[in-house]
Amino acid sequence: MTKETAKSIAKYSATTKVIGIGTFILLITLLITYNRGKNQGKKEEETKVVPVPLPTVDLEKGVTEDVAKRVRAYALSLHEDLIEIFGMRDVDLYKRLTSENDTVLVSVYNDFNNLYVNEEKGSLTKWLQDEIVQPNAMKAFIERSLNLNLK
Incomplete structure (x- = not known):
């Protein structure tokens, strides 16, 4: 291998590392954003059903x-x-x-x-x-x- 080829491979390797790390950080950021949005959507979707009062029962006593x-x-x-x-x-x-x-x-x-x-x-x-x-x-x-x- 010549010196130029070795430098070219080393330079390519550094560029690949930077691109790889940048892609990894971007994916992690997207994953965190997605999970936060998904969790927020679940919280909004959770239904709070209000209990209906019993029609003929004293609420303090409840049912038998x-x-x-x-x-x-x-x-x-x-x-x-x-x-x-x-x-x-x-x-x-x-x-x-x-x-x-x-x-x-x-x-x-x-x-x-x-x-x-x-x-x-x-x-x-x-x-x-x-x-x-x-x-x-x-x-x-x-x-x-x-x-x-x-x-």
């Missing part, structure tokens, strides 16, 4: 222990049903819920939202409305929920 257990069981069952990947809906669950009184429905709505509002789609009603497969029992439950202003 029996009703509270039933409400939690309904909320957990709804979640299990809605995350079912094959879309097989528990029609009996929606029939039972539709036949419940307003206090239980509002309590189920509030409990479900407290547990799962940020998991996927927002409020219980939004989860239900986003389902592709909606049996008649589910549609009746959605309609009843909307009539109670559970959005």
